[in-house]
Amino acid sequence: MIVKHAPALLVAIPLVAAYLLPLFARRLKHLVVPAALFALLLCSAGSLSLLFQVMHTGLIIYHFGNWPPPVGIEFVVDRLAVFTVLTLSLVGFVVLVYSIDDLRHELREDVRGWYYTLFLTLLASLYGMAMTNDIFNLFVFIEISAIASCGLISIKEDRACIEAAFKYLLLSALGSGCILLAIALLYMVTGHLNMTYLAQAMLQAAELYPYNLLASLALLVVGLGIKAALFPLHVWLPDAHAAAPSPSSAVLSGLVIKIYAVAMIRLLFQVYPAAFLARTPVAEIILWLSTLAILLGSIFAMVQEDLKRMLAYSSVAQIGYVFLGVALGSENALTGGILHIFNHAVMKALLFLAAGAFIYATGTRKIRDLSGIGQTMPAAGVAFAIGALSMVGIPLTNGFVSKWYLALGALDAGRPFFTAIVLVSSLLNGIYFLPILINAFFRKPSGNAAAPRALPTPMTAAIVVLAAAVIVFGFFPGRMAGIVVLAVHRLLGVWQ
Amino acid sequence: MVPLTEMLYRLHQNSFYFFAIILFIIGFHTMLTHSNLIKKIIGMNIMDTAVFLFFVATGYVRGGRAPVLVPGEERAFINPLPSALILTGIVVAVSVTAYALSLIIKLYQHYGTVDAEEIMRIRRGEEQ
Numbered sequence: 211m212i213v214k215h216a217p218a219l220l221v222a223i224p225l226v227a228a229y230l231l232p233l234f235a236r237r238l239k240h241l242v243v244p245a246a247l248f249a250l251l252l253c254s255a256g257s258l259s260l261l262f263q264v265m266h267t268g269l270i271i272y273h274f275g276n277w278p279p280p281v282g283i284e285f286v287v288d289r290l291a292v293f294t295v296l297t298l299s300l301v302g303f304v305v306l307v308y309s310i311d312d313l314r315h316e317l318r319e320d321v322r323g324w325y326y327t328l329f330l331t332l333l334a335s336l337y338g339m340a341m342t343n344d345i346f347n348l349f350v351f352i353e354i355s356a357i358a359s360c361g362l363i364s365i366k367e368d369r370a371c372i373e374a375a376f377k378y379l380l381l382s383a384l385g386s387g388c389i390l391l392a393i394a395l396l397y398m399v400t401g402h403l404n405m406t407y408l409a410q411a412m413l414q415a416a417e418l419y420p421y422n423l424l425a426s427l428a429l430l431v432v433g434l435g436i437k438a439a440l441f442p443l444h445v446w447l448p449d450a451h452a453a454a455p456s457p458s459s460a461v462l463s464g465l466v467i468k469i470y471a472v473a474m475i476r477l478l479f480q481v482y483p484a485a486f487l488a489r490t491p492v493a494e495i496i497l498w499l500s501t502l503a504i505l506l507g508s509i510f511a512m513v514q515e516d517l518k519r520m521l522a523y524s525s526v527a528q529i530g531y532v533f534l535g536v537a538l539g540s541e542n543a544l545t546g547g548i549l550h551i552f553n554h555a556v557m558k559a560l561l562f563l564a565a566g567a568f569i570y571a572t573g574t575r576k577i578r579d580l581s582g583i584g585q586t587m588p589a590a591g592v593a594f595a596i597g598a599l600s601m602v603g604i605p606l607t608n609g610f611v612s613k614w615y616l617a618l619g620a621l622d623a624g625r626p627f628f629t630a631i632v633l634v635s636s637l638l639n640g641i642y643f644l645p646i647l648i649n650a651f652f653r654k655p656s657g658n659a660a661a662p663r664a665l666p667t668p669m670t671a672a673i674v675v676l677a678a679a680v681i682v683f684g685f686f687p688g689r690m691a692g693i694v695v696l697a698v699h700r701l702l703g704v705w706q
Numbered sequence: 707m708v709p710l711t712e713m714l715y716r717l718h719q720n721s722f723y724f725f726a727i728i729l730f731i732i733g734f735h736t737m738l739t740h741s742n743l744i745k746k747i748i749g750m751n752i753m754d755t756a757v758f759l760f761f762v763a764t765g766y767v768r769g770g771r772a773p774v775l776v777p778g779e780e781r782a783f784i785n786p787l788p789s790a791l792i793l794t795g796i797v798v799a800v801s802v803t804a805y806a807l808s809l810i811i812k813l814y815q816h817y818g819t820v821d822a823e824e825i826m827r828i829r830r831g832e833e834q
Contacts, residue, residue: 350794372813376813380737387730387750390761
């Protein structure tokens with residue numbers, strides 16, 4: 211019985227927990243962290259149950275309050291949604307475990323309870339965005355996630371964080387304005403907000419009001435592009451992700467920007483009529499922007515001295531892979547792009563958490579001050595190395611799998627140039643990750659790196675789990691890729 | 707070529723949309739070009755208001771009134787759905803504004819100014 215309500219509970223549980231936590235923080239301090247962990251544990255169980263249901267029935271449709279669409283709000287859990295929800299649960303839970311000890315040195319004690327509130331609110335909105343089938347509901351979740359993620363940055367209250375959060379908030383408000391205007395334009399000509407009905411009504415509207423659809427498409431690509439940090443709209447990302455506390459960086463870089471990409475995939479493949487999109491240059495535009503993102507993101511990353519800033523620029527490049535897959539549109543490319551959402555979430559979370567561990571232990575975030583850190587902190591060092599190699603795309607790591615699909619997909623689409631781009635970008639990744647590894651493992655430890663603070667067990671455990679996930683999904687990509695391939699079939703079935 | 711009177715008539719018919727777009731551009735421009743942080747926030751609010759006006763106008767019926775049914779009275783009603791949605795939108799805009807203003811207060815405490823260019827200058831000066 212309760213399993214039937216899993217889609218709604220996945221949003222409700224973290225939201226309710228988020229509002230209870232400040233109360234706990236006031237009266238029952240020792241219960242804050244266990245309560246947050248318990249909420250996410252329930253969410254993980256919920257997403258596993260969704261996975262089993264979807265694998266059996268193929269599609270779950272949930273009507274809120276039993277109001278059927280087009281009146282009521284509808285959640286549709288297809289394989290794409292399940293895949294996203296699983297990614298959220300896995301990475302979210304691991305990051306939460308890590309944050310327990312990391313926050314002790316990054317945040318003041320009185321705001322730590324609020325941190326978990328923001329964290330759970332953010333996850334609730336991300337779950338909602340992954341599953342909702344209502345375009346206005348999508349907007350509401352986007353706004354919740356925008357405020358919560360800015361909060362996760364500014365909670366540290368030092369100057370850099372406030373500035374980064376303000377920049378992010380402003381650009382994100384710009385994006386929200388564009389998205390809401392696009393929704394208004396669509397509602398104006400179709401009279402629907404439910405995506406399924408919208409898609410049907412748009413077949414006719416595309417002939418009658420092509421300019422409305424065109425304007426709304428442009429506004430959506432810009433709005434979601436800002437939020438997903440698609441080049442050249444990524445300007446807020448390096449500051450925001452570098453300044454935030456390490457667990458926030460892991461979630462923001464690993465999960466938040468990807469969910470907007472998922473929303474864009476949904477709108478492009480399931481809402482806009484394929485015949486209409488074929489008349490617009492939107493695929494070409496996204497294709498070239500993502501190519502620029504992949505190349506320039508890596509080049510910017512090379513010149514950074516700050517470890518977290520370098521990882522943030524690398525996220526700009528990696529989100530390019532997702533959009534590259536979307537824009538190429540062949541089955542393999544789309545599989546690679548969507549699979550990269552999971553793979554990059556795991557490895558970028560791993561890298562940010564490992565970087566956070568270095569910062570925790572040594573107090574420095576400069577790359578050149580970290581020489582020999584791999585010898586004095588073997589667990590975090592090796593985990594960082596695994597993440598870095600996966601980023602480069604060494605076989606038997608999960609980063610290789612999605613790049614492989616993308617490279618094949620570019621060939622399928624008849625654009626071998628973009629296969630070359632994928633290869634070149636692997637080289638570029640190597641250029642900025644390998645010197646760090648050489649520095650960390652083959653140089654003599656010096657300065658703070660010679661005598662790091664001991665790492666608390668939960669932090670080490672979180673890093674090791676993610677490193678293991680990188681390897682496991684590199685050796686056995688079949689299970690995840692299987693879900694994604696089926697999700698892609700559904701997307702392309704509507705597309706053609 | 708559409709005659710001028712016809713064009714003005716159409717403009718009049720769609721005046722809500724026209725002015726909403728103009729407001730949107732004003733807000734967008736203010737937000738991106740002004741270096742004063744408070745003005746940026748004002749621009750953001752103008753932009754949001756423009757979108758709200760646009761959205762509500764899609765549901766407006768000329769001569770219509772709020773859909774409160776009175777028995778025995780035949781009248782044109784406006785579409786209440788956009789208005790209801792925009793209530794949510796307004797709540798969101800208010801909370802974003804409040805949050806942004808609180809961030810500006812923090813910035814002012816750190817730098818003693820609310821001018822983005824001034825803040826950049828102070829930071830550059832510190833780095834050297």
